[in-house]
Amino acid sequence: xxxxxxxxxxxxxxxxxxxxxxxxxxxxxxxxxxxxxxxxxxxxxxxxxxxxxxxxxxxxxxxxxxxxxxxxxxxxxxxxxxxxxxxxxxxxxxxxxxxxxxxxxxxxxxxxxxxxxxxxxxxxxxxxxxxxxxxxxxxxxxxxxxxxxxxxxxxxxxxxxxxxxxxxxxxxxxxxxxxxxxxxxxxxxxxxxxxxxxxxxxxxxxxxxxxxxxxxxxxxxxxxxxxxxxxx
Numbered sequence: 001x002x003x004x005x006x007x008x009x010x011x012x013x014x015x016x017x018x019x020x021x022x023x024x025x026x027x028x029x030x031x032x033x034x035x036x037x038x039x040x041x042x043x044x045x046x047x048x049x050x051x052x053x054x055x056x057x058x059x060x061x062x063x064x065x066x067x068x069x070x071x072x073x074x075x076x077x078x079x080x081x082x083x084x085x086x087x088x089x090x091x092x093x094x095x096x097x098x099x100x101x102x103x104x105x106x107x108x109x110x111x112x113x114x115x116x117x118x119x120x121x122x123x124x125x126x127x128x129x130x131x132x133x134x135x136x137x138x139x140x141x142x143x144x145x146x147x148x149x150x151x152x153x154x155x156x157x158x159x160x161x162x163x164x165x166x167x168x169x170x171x172x173x174x175x176x177x178x179x180x181x182x183x184x185x186x187x188x189x190x191x192x193x194x195x196x197x198x199x200x201x202x203x204x205x206x207x208x209x210x211x212x213x214x215x216x217x218x219x220x221x222x223x224x225x226x227x228x229x230x231x232x
Contacts, residue, residue: 004030004057005229006049008065010087010212011154012143017062020218021225029058029229036068037150042161046071050079058229060084060176062214063186064154070164073171084176084228086221087211089186090164090194101155108148117143126182126210135215168197175201176228180209180216202228 005025009017015033022031034049045068058081061069066088073080093101107116117140122130129135143151175198179191188205195203204224209216 004032004054006032006034006053006057006059008034008036008049008059008061008068010061010063010065011158012146012151013062013064014142014145016138016142017212018214021214021222024219024222025225025229034065034068036064036154037146038153040153040156042067042071042157043075045157046075050076053079055079056081058082058084060086060225061088062086063088063211064158067158067161067164070167071162074162074164074167077171080173082174082176082228082231083171084178084225085191085194086176086178087180087183087186087191087213089190090168090197091190092161092163093159098159101159105152105155108151111148113140113144123184124211126180126208126216128182128208129210129216135212138215139212165193165197168194169199171198172200174228174231176204176224177201178204178206178213178221178224180211180213181205181207182210183213185211202231 007018025031036045039045039048049072056079059069059072066085069083069085070090073083104116121136124139177191177195179188181188191203195201206213206217206220214221
């Protein structure tokens with residue numbers, strides 16, 4: 001069992017993204033949340049994580065956090081005991097997605113967070129959760145806590161991320177690939193693509209969840225992560 005688990009949140013997300021999983025998985029292991037707000041490239045975020053992390057650890061990232069996790073595997077695979085990629089993709093950004101990100105950066109710089117929230121919200125969660133006011137308040141709060149400057153850095157990092165698909169066949173540690181069955185941003189077929197390329201991967205599709213599976217179905221995600229951490 002890994003002694004330390006490092007979690008990497010997604011774009012415009014904070015440690016609150018993993019509140020339920022931290023509570024469920026702490027105790028017999030040290031759970032820490034990586035800083036992904038200070039740098040404007042995925043390699044730099046990964047390097048900062050490696051500088052702060054112990055010599056050996058388990059690593060899990062959701063969405064943007066998954067991009068960082070794969071870069072950590074690129075930079076220092078020998079330090080990672082096991083890997084979890086949640087609601088993410090190994091593919092690079094598309095031109096269309098990058099254009100959208102540029103527009104979001106402009107809105108953030110103008111302080112128009114409500115517009116960002118209204119554009120992103122329908123894509124972030126399962127249709128069954130679109131009227132969940134408490135969940136939306138958490139997501140909106142994380143966006144505002146991230147702030148315009150860090151949000152811009154994160155978007156630029158995502159836009160310029162590498163294609164990580166060539167990396168996947170070389171991963172030879174227990175790997176969890178998890179995705180919400182209603183994820184509109186990185187849908188299940190993207191998760192299956194990653195799982196098919198990693199020999200030691202297990203694929204979990206979470207019912208009733210969209211892109212923010214750790215918030216939408218916290219107990220199911222915590223259970224899947226516990227099984228992954230205890231896998232021999």
